[in-house]
Amino acid sequence: MRKVMRLAIAIGLLAASFGTWAADKEIVIYMQMGGTQGDASTLARTNGARAAAAANGVKLIEQYSKWDQQTMIDQFKQALAAKPDGIAIMGHPGETAFAPLVDQAEGQGIIVTSGNNPLPGIEAKYQTKGFGYAGADLYAGGYLTGEAMVKAGGLKAGDEALVYDIWHQEGRSRSSQGVYDALAKAGLKVDKLDVSAQVDSETSLGIPILTAYLQAHPKLRAIGTQHGNVTAILPKVLQAAGKKPGDVICGGIDLSPATVSAIEQGWISASFDQVLYLQGYVPVMQIVWTKRYLVPGLHVNTGVGTVTPQNVASIKPLIKEGIR
Amino acid sequence: MSRLLGILGRVEGLPVGVVLALLYVAFMIFAPTVFTSYRIYMSFFQTVPPMLVLAIGLTFVITAGEIDLSFPAVVALSGFVFTWCFETFGVAWPGVLLALAAGALVGWVNGFLVAMLRVPSIMVTLAAQFFWYGVTILAAGGLQIDIASVLSSPVHGIFVGRLFEVFPVQALWSLGLVVLFWFILNRHRFGQAIMFIGDNAEVARVMGIGVETTRIRLFTLNGALAAFAGLILTLELNVFYPTQGQGMLLPVMAAVFIGGTSIAGGQGALVGTFFGMYIIGSLEAGVVATGIGGYWVQLVEGLVMAASVILNIVIGDSGLSALSSTARRWAVGRR
Numbered sequence: 084m085r086k087v088m089r090l091a092i093a094i095g096l097l098a099a100s101f102g103t104w105a106a107d108k109e110i111v112i113y114m115q116m117g118g119t120q121g122d123a124s125t126l127a128r129t130n131g132a133r134a135a136a137a138a139n140g141v142k143l144i145e146q147y148s149k150w151d152q153q154t155m156i157d158q159f160k161q162a163l164a165a166k167p168d169g170i171a172i173m174g175h176p177g178e179t180a181f182a183p184l185v186d187q188a189e190g191q192g193i194i195v196t197s198g199n200n201p202l203p204g205i206e207a208k209y210q211t212k213g214f215g216y217a218g219a220d221l222y223a224g225g226y227l228t229g230e231a232m233v234k235a236g237g238l239k240a241g242d243e244a245l246v247y248d249i250w251h252q253e254g255r256s257r258s259s260q261g262v263y264d265a266l267a268k269a270g271l272k273v274d275k276l277d278v279s280a281q282v283d284s285e286t287s288l289g290i291p292i293l294t295a296y297l298q299a300h301p302k303l304r305a306i307g308t309q310h311g312n313v314t315a316i317l318p319k320v321l322q323a324a325g326k327k328p329g330d331v332i333c334g335g336i337d338l339s340p341a342t343v344s345a346i347e348q349g350w351i352s353a354s355f356d357q358v359l360y361l362q363g364y365v366p367v368m369q370i371v372w373t374k375r376y377l378v379p380g381l382h383v384n385t386g387v388g389t390v391t392p393q394n395v396a397s398i399k400p401l402i403k404e405g406i407r
Numbered sequence: 408m409s410r411l412l413g414i415l416g417r418v419e420g421l422p423v424g425v426v427l428a429l430l431y432v433a434f435m436i437f438a439p440t441v442f443t444s445y446r447i448y449m450s451f452f453q454t455v456p457p458m459l460v461l462a463i464g465l466t467f468v469i470t471a472g473e474i475d476l477s478f479p480a481v482v483a484l485s486g487f488v489f490t491w492c493f494e495t496f497g498v499a500w501p502g503v504l505l506a507l508a509a510g511a512l513v514g515w516v517n518g519f520l521v522a523m524l525r526v527p528s529i530m531v532t533l534a535a536q537f538f539w540y541g542v543t544i545l546a547a548g549g550l551q552i553d554i555a556s557v558l559s560s561p562v563h564g565i566f567v568g569r570l571f572e573v574f575p576v577q578a579l580w581s582l583g584l585v586v587l588f589w590f591i592l593n594r595h596r597f598g599q600a601i602m603f604i605g606d607n608a609e610v611a612r613v614m615g616i617g618v619e620t621t622r623i624r625l626f627t628l629n630g631a632l633a634a635f636a637g638l639i640l641t642l643e644l645n646v647f648y649p650t651q652g653q654g655m656l657l658p659v660m661a662a663v664f665i666g667g668t669s670i671a672g673g674q675g676a677l678v679g680t681f682f683g684m685y686i687i688g689s690l691e692a693g694v695v696a697t698g699i700g701g702y703w704v705q706l707v708e709g710l711v712m713a714a715s716v717i718l719n720i721v722i723g724d725s726g727l728s729a730l731s732s733t734a735r736r737w738a739v740g741r742r
Contacts, residue, residue, distance in 0.1 A: 119650055121549020149650075251702060279691060279705060285654025287454055287644060288691075294450040295692035298441040312648070315551075319644065323450045340553035341646045 112136070112370050113144045113162035114171040115155055116363070117199065120147050123339030124311040124359070128198075130405045131363025132171075139371045149284075150255065152176040159184050169193060169370030174200030174216075175254040181205060185214070196369045196380060198362050200254055206380060213373030215380030217365035219357035224387040225261025225309055228334045231353035231389045232262075232305055233269045236332030240270025244305035245296060247289075247313060250277045258355060262307040262334060271305065278310055286312040290320050297324040303331060309355065311337035318350040338390060338402050346395045353389040356398075360406050361385040420678030423666055426715045427682045430693065438696035445573070447692065452578035453643065455688035457482070457636040457652075459581040459681065461659045462666075463588050464632035466680045469663055470592070471625055472605040472672025473528040477517060477535035478633035478659070481510045482652025483543045485634035486641035490552045499562035507634045513539055514630020518623035528626075544649045551648045558645060567642045577639045582681075584632075589677045601625060605672030662687045665715045679719070686715060 114132055118125040129145060136143035144167070148154035152175050162170045163184065170188060172181065174197050185205050188195050194213040197206065201216050208214070232238065244266045248259035266273045276296060282289040297303055297320070308314055314335025321331055328349035335342060336355040345351045365383050372378035390398055401407040434442040441447050461478050468475045485506035492502030513535060520531045557563050568576045592598035600621045603611035612618050633652075641647050664670065665686060666679030690711055694704045 119549060120544055121547065121551070121649065123551060126549065276695065277702060277704065281654055281658060281691070283654070284650070285652065287457075287640060287651075288654060288658070288688075290454050291447065291450040291689065291692040292695050295438070295441050295447055295696035298444055298447055299438055299696045299698070301440070312650075315646070315648075316644070323446065323453060325446060339551050339646075339648075341551065341644075344553055344555060 109142060110139070110169070110371060110374055111142045111144065111165075111167040112169045112171060112367055113146060113158075113165065113167050114363075114366060115146045115148060115158055115173045115198075117173055118147065118150050118311075120145070122311070123315070123337040123342065124150075126405050127359035127407060128363035131360035131365075132367050133363070134360075135364045135367035135371075139367070141367060141371060143367065148173070150175070152180070152252070152254065156180055156184070159188075163188055163191070163193070166191060167193060168374055169213075170195050171366035171370065172197050174198070174202045174218075175252075177254060178202050178204045185209065189214075194370045194373045196366045196373075198366050200257070206382070210380040213369060213378065213380050215366070215369045215382060217362050217369070217381075217383045217385055219362075219385050219387050221258040221309075221357075222261040224336075224355045224357055225258030225263075226265045227261075227387055228258070228309070228336070228353050228355045228389055229262040229265025229269075229307060231391060232307060232332050232334040233266065233271075235352035235391065236305060236329075238266070238269060238271055238305055238332060242271045242304040243300055243302050244271045244273045244307065245276055245300070245303060246273060246307045247276045247293065247296075248278055248308050248310055249283060250275055256309070258309040258336065259307070262309060266305065266307065274300075278308075278313060282313070283310070286310070286316050287319075289313055290316060290323055293317075293320040294323045297321075297326070297331070305332040305334070307334045309336040311335070311339060311342070314351065314354060315339050315341035315345070318345045318348070321350060334389075338398075338407060343390075343395060343399060343402055346390060346392055349392055353391050356388050356390050356407060358386040358388075358407070419676055420666060420680075420682050422719045422721075423679045423682040423686070423715060426711075426718055427686050430686060430690070430711065434689075434693040434696065438693065438698070441696040442693070447696070449573060449575060450692070451685065451689050453575045455685055456575070456577040456581035457640040457643075458655055458659050458662070458688060459684045460584060460632055460636040460639070461655060462662045462680045462684050463581075463584055463677065464629035465659055465663050466666070466668050466675050466677055467588070467592065467601060467625060468528075468629050469668050469670065470605045470672060470675030471601045471622065472608070473521065473622070473625070475517065475528065475532045475626065475629050476656065477513065477532040477539060478629065478636075479652040479654075479656050480536045480539035480543065481513050481630055481633035482637035482640060482655065483649055484513065484539050485510045485637035486647045486651050487543050487547050487552075487649070489638055489641055490554055490647035491546070493554055493557060493560075494552060499557060499560040503562060503638060506638050507631050510634020510637070511627050511631040514627040514633075515623060517630065518626030521626065522619040522622035540653070547647070547649050549649055551646060553646050554641070555645050557642060563642055566639050575643075577643065580639065585677055585681050592675055592677055597621070597624070602673055602675065605669075605674070607673075658687045659684075661712060665712060665719065667719050683715070686711070 146158040196215045199218045246263045249255045317333045333351045334353045488509045489502040489506040520526045521528045600616045662683035666683035667676040690708050694707050
């Protein structure tokens with residue numbers, strides 16, 4: 084009888100210690116990263132999330148959606164089915180789409196947090212349960228980019244400008260609206276042009292479109308976009324239209340190798356940098372802190388800045404390391 | 408009159424060519440600043456050729472009664488192989504050969520599975536699209552790679568340089584390939600075999616055509632062409648990005664069908680594909696230049712595509728013959 088009791092106690096202790104070890108070691112987080120693995124608008128976020136996961140013994144499951152909102156929702160459902168400790172989502176599909184799913188997750192005790200695009204209603208509802216936000220104020224970032232364009236090019240009232248972006252998706256055009264408003268506030272005549280689904284997936288197809296626009300508007304002084312891959316092709320567009328660096332002031336987003344090269348050569352005057360590394364690091368930490376220390380959701384502004392020909396040299400080493 | 412219509416009815420790709428000409432005339436009327444300048448055409452010659460090369464291969468595949476959905480992945484794969492080779496060894500020509508070989512290998516595997524294991528090509532190539540795209544992303548670590556130093560390489564000048572510092576050479580490459588493959592499709596045994604197989608594979612077999620061998624060669628050829636498209640795209644942009652080519656599937660397929668190639672197989676129209684690709688490649692730019700803004704662009708594009716296909720059917724080969732007969736009857740009635 085004693086032997087049986089000893090065995091039961093030993094098994095109980097083993098199970099308890101395994102449980103403690105599992106609780107310490109096995110925090111599982113599903114995280115939506117955004118675009119595709121390694122692209123300019125995603126790489127630093129992935130690196131930040133991996134660093135936080137490695138530092139905290141977290142098992143990180145990365146989900147890439149190519150910025151497709153339906154895919155983000157599907158990925159949330161997949162994550163939900165796996166019953167992880169936490170899920171970090173992108174806010175792009177919006178509150179109506181995410182609210183019932185977050186309710187379901189919270190009901191199962193899963194910690195949910197968000198990034199890149201805020202979900203204020205859901206955040207307010209579940210902040211005490213760890214629902215936070217890590218991201219830049221996209222509108223402010225776009226506005227800053229627009230202001231930097233005005234300053235860099237000496238743009239003045241009456242000058243013509245174009246903002247080329249995905250206007251048909253509200254969730255993906257907040258920063259572009261910032262660019263638009265900054266240019267409009269400076270008195271420029273600003274036009275909007277929608278990036279079609281075709282160009283969104285293969286941006287080289289945008290070259291003749293922007294070339295045609297430039298030809299049709301010979302007085303155009305500025306082009307703004309908050310589409311990372313469109314930013315990268317802007318030098319090719321300007322070359323095709325027979326322009327030289329500085330003829331048309333360009334403002335964009337993200338820091339792909341092609342964009343950095345274009346900034347160095349003077350084709351692009353300012354590119355919005357939202358410190359993506361933190362947008363990866365903070366959501367993982369948020370879930371770990373909530374899981375281990377019951378920390379409520381933190382609303383973290385990861386910063387808003389622009390990379391310009393004046394500061395690109397100092398930031399370039401960090402870009403090469405995948406930190407910016 | 409009826410003889411003229413009869414002759415016109417036998418001119419390959421004529422209806423689509425007419426649509427393209429009408430489209431450019433309309434753009435010249437509504438956006439004269441843009442379409443009477445040479446720059447917009449140079450821009451088309453810069454961006455349409457990769458898709459045109461893809462469309463050549465796809466025309467062959469569809470003529471054979473098959474489909475290939477894997478070419479976007481081959482565009483990315485070949486771009487990566489070239490970039491990796493150039494970055495690692497600093498030499499471009501071996502990169503070109505390796506990239507073409509990689510595309511041909513993907514095509515050969517597709518062809519082998521379709522021809523020897525009788526797996527439907529739509530399934531094989533769909534799986535191949537996911538698989539090779541995944542392989543490319545894994546191999547590249549998802550990273551964009553800037554290869555600005557390729558600008559000083561002869562390979563850049565040969566494939567995507569500028570004639571007289573203006574004209575994109577890739578437009579000549581793609582035009583040359585259209586001519587070459589038109590002769591292969593219409594004047595060579597390989598082309599005839601493809602048409603027979605597309606019409607009826609069993610009859611083709613009875614006629615002594617090596618159906619399996621031809622299918623393997625066909626997919627291998629398509630893989631190599633897709634690799635060449637990836638190569639010129641990468642060289643033109645001086646950068647490799649893992650998603651390159653992913654947005655080309657629908658435009659390329661649209662160009663082939665607008666061009667008059669039969670979806671049922673057995674009939675291919677490379678001249679139509681050529682015109683169709685330039686319609687698709689210049690449509691959005693033209694609509695934007697006319698000042699039709701906002702969300703109307705997609706709607707107008709859809710209308711023009713639909714009009715092209717309808718016109719192709721109405722005044723295409725058989726349509727023109729019917730029109731010619733009607734004209735003859737009308738003329739006889741007048742007498």
